[in-house]
Structures are given as structure tokens and as C-alpha cells.
Amino acid sequence: MRELELYFGPQHLGMVGNFSITLQVEGDRILKATANPGYLHRGFEKLMEGRSWIKNFPMVCRINVIEPDSMEMVYSMAVEKLAGLEVPERAQFIRTIYLELARVGSHLFGLWAYASMLGFDTVAQWAMYHRDLILDLFEELTGGRVYHIYIWPGGVRRDFPDGFKDRIVKTLHSIGGCVPDYDSTFFNNRLFYERAGNIGKVSRAEALEMGGTGQVLRATGMPYDIRRIEPYAAYDKVPWNVPTREDGDAFSRIWVVRDEMIESVHMIFKLLDEMPGGEVYNRIPNPFKWRIPKGEAYVRCESSRGELGLYLVSNGGKNPYRVHFRTPSYPHGLTVLEKALVGANISDVGNIMISLYVVAPEIDR
Amino acid sequence: MNGLRCFRPRERNNQLLKQELETAFDGITVRIEKKNRIELSIARNGVLSVLSFLKNKGFNHLQLVSCVDWIDDGQLELVYVLSAYMKEDTFEKVEELNIILKTRIGRDNPEFITSINIFPVAEAYEREIHELYGVIFQGHPRLTHLLLDRDYSIPPFRKDFDTRLYVDDFFGSVPAVEGEGESL
Numbered sequence: 001m002r003e004l005e006l007y008f009g010p011q012h013l014g015m016v017g018n019f020s021i022t023l024q025v026e027g028d029r030i031l032k033a034t035a036n037p038g039y040l041h042r043g044f045e046k047l048m049e050g051r052s053w054i055k056n057f058p059m060v061c062r063i064n065v066i067e068p069d070s071m072e073m074v075y076s077m078a079v080e081k082l083a084g085l086e087v088p089e090r091a092q093f094i095r096t097i098y099l100e101l102a103r104v105g106s107h108l109f110g111l112w113a114y115a116s117m118l119g120f121d122t123v124a125q126w127a128m129y130h131r132d133l134i135l136d137l138f139e140e141l142t143g144g145r146v147y148h149i150y151i152w153p154g155g156v157r158r159d160f161p162d163g164f165k166d167r168i169v170k171t172l173h174s175i176g177g178c179v180p181d182y183d184s185t186f187f188n189n190r191l192f193y194e195r196a197g198n199i200g201k202v203s204r205a206e207a208l209e210m211g212g213t214g215q216v217l218r219a220t221g222m223p224y225d226i227r228r229i230e231p232y233a234a235y236d237k238v239p240w241n242v243p244t245r246e247d248g249d250a251f252s253r254i255w256v257v258r259d260e261m262i263e264s265v266h267m268i269f270k271l272l273d274e275m276p277g278g279e280v281y282n283r284i285p286n287p288f289k290w291r292i293p294k295g296e297a298y299v300r301c302e303s304s305r306g307e308l309g310l311y312l313v314s315n316g317g318k319n320p321y322r323v324h325f326r327t328p329s330y331p332h333g334l335t336v337l338e339k340a341l342v343g344a345n346i347s348d349v350g351n352i353m354i355s356l357y358v359v360a361p362e363i364d365r
Numbered sequence: 366m367n368g369l370r371c372f373r374p375r376e377r378n379n380q381l382l383k384q385e386l387e388t389a390f391d392g393i394t395v396r397i398e399k400k401n402r403i404e405l406s407i408a409r410n411g412v413l414s415v416l417s418f419l420k421n422k423g424f425n426h427l428q429l430v431s432c433v434d435w436i437d438d439g440q441l442e443l444v445y446v447l448s449a450y451m452k453e454d455t456f457e458k459v460e461e462l463n464i465i466l467k468t469r470i471g472r473d474n475p476e477f478i479t480s481i482n483i484f485p486v487a488e489a490y491e492r493e494i495h496e497l498y499g500v501i502f503q504g505h506p507r508l509t510h511l512l513l514d515r516d517y518s519i520p521p522f523r524k525d526f527d528t529r530l531y532v533d534d535f536f537g538s539v540p541a542v543e544g545e546g547e548s549l
Contacts, residue, residue: 038512211486326429334489
């Protein structure tokens with residue numbers, strides 16, 4: 001059969017985000033896939049070198065549109081490490097709750113993308129609605145729905161407003177009450193298994209070799225999670241589990257996402273119970289004149305997509321000297337995706353890409 | 366859950382690793398920065414052997430390959446950040462340690478050797494460094510454009526690349542209408 005070159009994206013219904021893949025196909029089978037990022041390259045890392053430490057926050061959160069919160073967190077952690085700042089304990093708890101809320105929101109967005117791609121439009125609408133409820137909480141807490149700029153070096157911008165705890169619990173209960181509906185309509189649906197089972201298989205050895213983290217690795221049975229390995233914020237203050245699956249296919253990855261959402265909600269309840277009182281913010285020097293001592297930091301945290309790292313260098317000036325984000329989608333979208341697509345069917349390209357949880361702006365930065 | 370927290374005393378391990386590295390490689394500088402961080406620097410021709418040594422030691426996760434332009438020294442610094450995944454059979458964490466390996470190369474005509482034979486994940490990072498800093502990685506199978514689509518006289522992430530000047534030069538004027546006798 002004749003070999004053809006096929007362009008998949010950026011203008012393609014099956015493609016989520018500004019990303020494209022060049023496929024070498026024979027009939028419906030993919031022989032070779034080449035990822036083409038760059039449609040969203042805004043040069044943030046270079047632009048950040050020209051802005052002061054604090055002015056970089058609006059930029060940092062735009063690197064991952066869907067979950068900007070872990071970006072704020074990793075940047076704050078790096079700045080705190082370089083400047084030697086302490087964070088009050090209450091702020092650590094608030095940060096953790098906030099990050100877990102963001103994780104649930106981000107997973108619901110991922111579920112929307114995945115379900116609507118498979119044709120489960122009802123489930124997709126539910127997921128988007130439930131994400132919106134979480135965005136309402138963010139709006140009340142921070143003033144912004146998508147980009148929050150809530151975590152600062154030294155703590156968080158403000159304390160929880162009155163009654164906010166109760167509203168978190170109420171919202172999460174109303175989302176959690178729909179889990180049986182999600183299960184019966186989507187997760188336990190035979191159609192979901194038929195479309196996702198044995199699709200886009202990535203074995204554990206392959207995932208380890210290609211820098212896989214997050215769901216890609218946890219779907220192969222390894223409970224690798226930075227929150228557990230290098231606990232930051234308040235993740236070591238309450239008990240929680242790392243959900244895993246064994247098969248390494250798209251079906252397992254989406255199930256890991258589902259279990260993680262439920263685990264995050266349980267974690268939020270435990271954190272709300274144990275939240276200490278006190279300050280939420282340690283004052284930093286005048287941000288317009290703030291110089292950070294010469295040095296460098298590498299910090300990492302677990303975003304909803306996997307391991308997120310930041311290499312930050314200061315030469316003692318008002319601006320960072322070099323910023324480099326290690327985003328989880330980078331190895332997933334460039335190395336793992338190219339490998340996972342070989343031998344797959346054309347109709348499964350979007351399926352595999354979304355199940356790997358690739359977000360294009362994270363790759364381009 | 367707390368069972369995962371039992372690992373050997375870290376400080377002693379770090380000292381052991383330091384001794385092993387210093388005996389195995391000439392001219393390596395090992396600095397134990399904090400309990401969970403070791404910084405190594407070595408001349409350019411020792412990097413690949415250190416990387417494969419560390420991989421055999423269990424540091425099998427190359428998190429990041431980065432590049433810093435030290436324009437005042439006339440050098441580019443390549444940075445490899447390594448750590449360990451979990452043990453594959455018991456899922457215990459191996460070592461809570463980030464290793465930062467650095468080497469410096471000249472800024473004019475920078476050339477280096479690719480490390481994708483040791484860590485396949487380095488492929489995309491090296492492509493990016495090639496594009497943004499102009500480092501040529503010998504042995505790399507595809508040093509093509511990754512994020513950008515134009516060629517630049519100065520690689521755009523170097524310190525002497527002026528973004529504002531570039532924008533003015535490139536987008537600052539209204540291009541002439543085709544057919545009016547003026548070329549772009």
C-alpha cells in the first residue's frame with residue numbers, strides 16, 4: 001500500500017491545543033510520527049530575564065493555561081530557596097488545599113477534552129460544569145477565574161475569607177455526589193474500554209527511559225509522585241495514597257486521573273480539618289528594589305500532568321539571570337508521544353495524545 | 366505509607382558518592398550543597414562518562430538539560446539535572462538527591478557531544494539548546510528547528526540578542542504592497 005504524509009493539526013478537530021503532528025501512514029496505520037511544537041512559543045523564559053522577580057508572576061502562570069497554580073508554586077519555591085525565605089505553616093496548608101483544588105479542576109478539564117473527543121458529550125458537559133464550580137471558588141479567593149497569581153514568595157496573598165472552608169466542602173460534596181453518575185456513564189462503560197483499552201500502550205521500561213512521569217508512569221504501576229518523594233508545602237502533614245494502575249494504556253491513564261481526583265478531594269478534607277491558625281504571609285523586601293543573592297536553585301513539584309521542575313539562576317540582580325522550566329508535557333509530548341503513536345490507527349491519534357495529557361503551551365513556553 | 370520513609374542516612378551516602386566520583390574521574394569538582402543536592406563540575410570531555418557512571422549508580426532520571434549564557438566569561442554552561450526514579454521491584458525511593466552536573470564550553474562556535482545514547486530523553490532538550498543557544502551537538506540525529514521557524518544571526522536566547530531591537534527591525538515597519546515596485 002502507498003505511504004502518505006499526513007498533517008494532523010494545528011487546525012484539526014481531533015487536536016486539542018496548538019500543536020501539530022506529521023504522520024507517515026500506510027492505509028490507516030501510522031508508521032512514523034513527528035511532533036511539531038512551536039505554535040505557542042512566546043519566549044517566556046527569555047522575557048522573564050528582563051523583568052523583576054515579582055513582575056514575572058503574571059508570565060509564569062501563562063505557561064500552563066489549564067493549571068497555572070503549580071507554575072506559581074514552583075516559581076515561588078525557587079525564589080524562596082534563593083532568597084532564603086520561610087513560609088508560615090498556615091500558608092503551607094492553604095497552598096496545598098489550593099493546589100489540590102487546581103488539580104481537580106485541571107483533571108476535570110482533561111476529562112472534558114478526553115470525553116468529548118471520544119464522543120461522550122454528556123460526560124464532557126458535566127466535567128466542564130463541575131470545573132466551573134471550582135473556578136467559582138478560585139474567583140472568590142483570588143479574584144481571577146483562570147489565572148490567579150495567589151501564591152507569592154513568602155506565603156499566599158490573602159487568607160481564606162469567612163465561611164470559605166464550608167463553601168469548599170459544599171462544592172466538593174456536590175461534585176463528589178456525581179461520581180456514581182460519571183462511573184456508570186463513562187468509566188465503567190463498555191464503550192470507553194473499547195476505545196481506550198490497549199490503545200497507546202507505554203510500558204514501564206519505556207516510560208522510565210523516555211522521562212515519563214505523572215499518569216504516564218503511574219499507569220504502569222509505579223507510584224512515582226514528587227508529593228511523596230520530595231514532600232513540599234503540607235503534603236507530608238496528612239496521609240494520602242498514590243493511585244496506580246498496571247496496564248500502561250490510555251484506559252489506565254484516565255482511570256488514574258479519576259482516582260487521583262477522588263484522592264485529592266479526600267486530601268483537601270483532611271487538610272481543612274488540620275489547618276493551623278496564624279499568619280499567611282511573611283513580608284518580603286520592597287519588590288521594586290528586591291535583589292536576590294547570587295546562586296541557583298532547582299526545585300520540583302507535582303503538577304496535574306507530572307513532574308514540574310524549575311532551574312532558576314540569579315546573578316545577584318533585580319531580575320532572574322536564567323529561567324528554565326522542566327514541564328511534564330515536554331518529554332510526554334515530544335518523546336513519549338512519537339513512540340506511542342507508531343503502529344496506532346489514525347483515528348486514535350487524538351485519543352493517545354489527550355490520554356498522555358499533553359498541553360501544548362507547556363512544551364513551547 | 367511511612368514505610369517508604371526508611372532509607373539509609375543521607376549524609377554518609379553523599380560522602381561515599383563524592384569519594385567514588387573523585388577517584389573515578391580526574392579534574393571533577395564535587396560540592397555537597399545541601400542534604401539533597403550535589404553539584405558536580407567537570408571539563409567537557411568527561412561529561413558523558415560521568416553521566417553513564419551516574420546512570421549505572423541508579424540515577425536513571427535525566428530531568429532537564431539546560432544552558433546558561435555567561436557572556437562576561439565568554440562561555441556557555443551546560444547543566445544536566447539528574448535524580449533517581451523509585452526501585453522497580455519494591456517501589457522504595459532510592460535517594461532523595463538531585464545531582465546537578467555542569468560543564469562549560471566556549472561561546473564562539475560551541476560544539477558538544479550528544480548524550481542521547483545514554484539518556485534518550487535528552488534528544489528534545491538538545492534540539493532546543495541547539496536552536497536557542499546555537500550549540501551543535503555532534504552525533505545528534507536531527508538538529509532541526511523545534512520551536513522557531515526562522516533562522517537568526519544570533520541565537521535568540523543568548524544574552525547579546527536584543528529582543529526589542531529585533532522586533533523593531535522585523536515588525537517595526539509596514540511592508541510595501543506587492544506590485545508597487547518595492548520589495549519587502
